[in-house]
Amino acid sequence: MSEALTTAPEGRPFDLPLVFKRHVFICAQQRPPMHPRGSCAASGAMPLIERLSAKIQALQDPELAVTVTGCLGFCQAGPVVVVYPEGIWYAPRTVEDIDEICVSHLCEGEPVERLIFVPKV
């Protein structure tokens, strides 16, 4: 049983197993290079997506998952990543940033403060 279950937000039926201890979402939205909104793919998301997918696969932890998404809504800050259930947003720039998020946050439960991004909605 995942550690997160005991601290899950109100509204979660507690007899349900928590499927993933941490579920990371990474945006792959593509727009043309000069598009006014920008896009994560145009900002270099693809190598980060490849690295994140490879790292999660290599970890072989069934309580970790990665999902590639369409637009997460904060295109100017891209590439963007969000980790649930904590709801922590990151703006990684390099594959080393991805590695640090995997080791520190996903595996050890310590968010990577220097990479955190606070979206304005």
Place this chain on the structure above:
Amino acid sequence: MSEALTTAPEGRPFDLPLVFKRHVFICAQQRPPMHPRGSCAASGAMPLIERLSAKIQALQDPELAVTVTGCLGFCQAGPVVVVYPEGIWYAPRTVEDIDEICVSHLCEGEPVERLIFVPKV
């Protein structure tokens, strides 16, 4: 400040604002109709995605978000949806199912038990 912040899982820095009270992800993965894994799009996800996006837009609640994703990993059960931060998985079949998830879970914080799906990982 969102209600979920006070009950967020351990590991979340508590001086960070919670960006979304609830963030719903819906799979749009497409595979050919006879593909052995199946896919959410081949199982009828597209009208559900349209309905979910329209409902969230109509609610005009900045604390709710919807993101369309690639494969969420449980293709045989598709179309699949997951709501964070609770980490509750649904297998809606109709637009009315989508409406019920929006009203009951996303707005009122009451998960829709009859539509919950427990993935086996």
